[in-house]
Amino acid sequence: MKKHNFSAGPSILPQEVFEKAAQAVLDFKGSGLSLLEISHRSKDFVAVMEEARTLALELLGLTGKGYQALFLSGGASLEFLRVPYNLMTLHGKAAYLDTGTWAAGAIKEAKQFGDTIVVASSKADNYTYIPKDYTIPEDADYFHCTSNNTIFGTQMFSFPETKVPVVCDMSSDIFSRQLDFSKFDLIYAGAQKNMGPAGTTLIIVKEEILGKTGRQIPNILDYKQHIDKESMYNTPSVFAIYTSYLTLQWLKENGGITVMEKKNDAKAALLYAEIDRNPLFQGTSNAEDRSKMNVTFLLKDEAHTEQFDKIWKAKGISGLPGHRSVGGYRASIYNAMPIESVQVLVEAMQDLEKSV
Amino acid sequence: MKKHNFSAGPSILPQEVFEKAAQAVLDFKGSGLSLLEISHRSKDFVAVMEEARTLALELLGLTGKGYQALFLSGGASLEFLRVPYNLMTLHGKAAYLDTGTWAAGAIKEAKQFGDTIVVASSKADNYTYIPKDYTIPEDADYFHCTSNNTIFGTQMFSFPETKVPVVCDMSSDIFSRQLDFSKFDLIYAGAQKNMGPAGTTLIIVKEEILGKTGRQIPNILDYKQHIDKESMYNTPSVFAIYTSYLTLQWLKENGGITVMEKKNDAKAALLYAEIDRNPLFQGTSNAEDRSKMNVTFLLKDEAHTEQFDKIWKAKGISGLPGHRSVGGYRASIYNAMPIESVQVLVEAMQDLEKSV
Structure with a gap:
């Protein structure tokens, strides 16, 4: 997989x-x-x-x-x-x-x-x-x-x-x-x-x-x-x-920093849009200061943790748990991460929404 | 090779x-x-x-x-x-x-x-x-x-x-x-x-x-x-x-340090014996302090340098030139170096002797 x-x-x-x-x-x-x-x-x-x-x-x-x-x-x-x-x-x-x-x-x-x-x-x-x-x-x-x-x-x-x-x-x-x-x-x-x-x-x-x-x-x-x-x-x-x-x-x-930045902007926009749209999730940081490299977010109801973890793990996602200082989840979407992988994470979040 | x-x-x-x-x-x-x-x-x-x-x-x-x-x-x-x-x-x-x-x-x-x-x-x-x-x-x-x-x-x-x-x-x-x-x-x-x-x-x-x-x-x-x-x-x-x-x-x-030490002793003995036997070479360090890891030696007559370098390079030897502070040659014979490689170097030294 x-x-x-x-x-x-x-x-x-x-x-x-x-x-x-x-x-x-x-x-x-x-x-x-x-x-x-x-x-x-x-x-x-x-x-x-x-x-x-x-x-x-x-x-x-x-x-x-x-x-x-x-x-x-x-x-x-x-x-x-x-x-x-x-x-x-x-x-x-x-x-x-x-x-x-x-x-x-x-x-x-x-x-x-x-x-x-x-x-x-x-x-x-x-x-x-x-x-x-x-x-x-x-x-x-x-x-x-x-x-x-x-x-x-x-x-x-x-x-x-x-x-x-x-x-x-x-x-x-x-x-x-x-x-x-x-x-x-x-x-x-x-x-x-x-x-x-x-x-x-x-x-x-x-x-x-x-x-x-x-x-x-x-x-x-x-x-x-x-x-x-x-x-x-x-x-x-x-x-x-x-x-x-x-x-x-x-x-x-692959085009240097300028090209990379556009891709990184698109990845971050995709993920933050889902965090803001999906009623089950919320971001942890001030909107205007949100990192385009490390996207931190929480489940509004921690009771969904087990279910969500099962969903994203089944999709081949790894490294998603947040740092203990913040809890929840952290998706690091560095240069080498393709937008397709971010899309898989968004799907996992949507799958959770459908399942609850 | x-x-x-x-x-x-x-x-x-x-x-x-x-x-x-x-x-x-x-x-x-x-x-x-x-x-x-x-x-x-x-x-x-x-x-x-x-x-x-x-x-x-x-x-x-x-x-x-x-x-x-x-x-x-x-x-x-x-x-x-x-x-x-x-x-x-x-x-x-x-x-x-x-x-x-x-x-x-x-x-x-x-x-x-x-x-x-x-x-x-x-x-x-x-x-x-x-x-x-x-x-x-x-x-x-x-x-x-x-x-x-x-x-x-x-x-x-x-x-x-x-x-x-x-x-x-x-x-x-x-x-x-x-x-x-x-x-x-x-x-x-x-x-x-x-x-x-x-x-x-x-x-x-x-x-x-x-x-x-x-x-x-x-x-x-x-x-x-x-x-x-x-x-x-x-x-x-x-x-x-x-x-x-x-x-x-x-x-x-592979037996730990004790076994390794015996192999290292044998490699060093083989190489120093040739340095001392071969009339074309001499060691650079005090006999009783000679390193069993880094064997430094010189050609007694630098006129043989080109010929010797040609011989050892032809045998697939690399990394032999000495540090600029000492000149000549340095054979580093660390743990992973098999005695067969030291033997090849000894042969190169003997080939030079035969050729001059």
Whole structure:
């Protein structure tokens, strides 16, 4: 039976990416060797790294604009620490927007590090909305936000105009929609949603913002060191980077972000329309802040849970249960998810309606 | 043609591991989903993580002895920073043994962090030997050493008796030989030599040494946080951990470390015997410190380079050129390398002898 994988991450990738990645594990580029056993400094892998870095900037429209792309290890949670180390001046302060669990994680790491101001938070309302009225102190070293909140199903559709450098955790919506990415000074994203498997983090950084803190930075945490070593300061996560590269290639071959955004808009519109129409369901997040990547919804009457779960499982759907912080359901509809799978979910919701 | 891969790392793994890993990328345990697209919190992957952690301790003979095994991200180079963060007390000091490039990297990171004493160094002799006469200050917070020096082809065959906690970077010889691992308080190893592909680091830590520094540790760098979260503080490097797990299973099924050590001894003896016998070659490292994992050697007359390179390449050998710091050749003969491949290299050396 065809599977419809709505997992929030690690999550669905294009089938052709799985096939090419599996082939490379057996034999990389006809070398007779596995991708897993070759030196990261071999000509073939150095080319992969360079092309992946170039492609990431190209897809975001940042080529030639003073940015560097890095594929590092440690997860977005390590960037929670790298960011203040690289950007917070001695005795300086940072401004953070608190929109969910990961934003709060970034804040926790920054607070331990130095003066960290939370400019706004929707925590008191279980992060059901994106705060919009807030002021970023002009003397902040940077402003940090999370563009999409995987757990709570909210997304930022506008970003503040500010003179301080803007840092954004785009782990769960990078490459899913067109933005003026040049308005961001540092973007980071764990690969395991729209870009690849778990194991690497993409960092896009405007070089001119670095080296200004007066702080000694541990080598492994210093973006400049990684830039100088062309993203090979230490052994990179070869397989995760290669698979991310395959996914970026797939994205480019399929029209890039603009085409992808249209498809993502259509998928989200289809699913939210059903949530709003179907009398048995309700969304969990503020309508204007609804995420186009992670669609969170509840049964109005929990008594239907067993019946609904039976229906969607019978259709080959997986990964639908919501995060414990929200409950209910979460349909993650990343780039690689075809609209046909969303249609199957909508049918499951309609089947429930007919059956009760 | 059969390939004989002597790459220093990422490096050879068992063929059956490549096959099982590739299969999991296409379909993980008959689920109809790729290993790359399932949640790291799914039952099947949580089981992999738990079994890998258990197996690592079991293979090292550390079960029930107060140790925890973690599979973290960031590479051994991140452990260069995590170690002082977790073990160096405020105003305390650490003792390091400088035996090569990676030891020096660990020292560099620690020096920037706090008072770091280098108890001995063989740097002045291009790291051709392991220093043996040195004193570890009794008031050091810990002693750090590197058990095998991948670049310089030296290995520690004895470890100092000391009352201070012993920390060891075993990236390039873990699981290759029997040691009393309970004499170490913290062991770390990048997976990409004897254990798996690049992308995860195994950390073996004696719990009782943690939490004693009086220092606030960033969450992502705190071993205690990772232990509390059962090695899933943040999304783990799923594919690299699964492939490491397959390799540890292979090791167990093939007799464990004791059997592996005998095979490794035989491979090293065969190759060093030829280096010493063949009048055209010489080893680069001090005889008693010669590594059984990375065998470094030179042509006595560099005029034979072109001819020798032609011979070994024609036999399907790859990954043999030495690191630029040493020159010549480096044959890395990790666990998964069969003695037949070493024999092919010996034949190449003998063919050169006959041809000149």
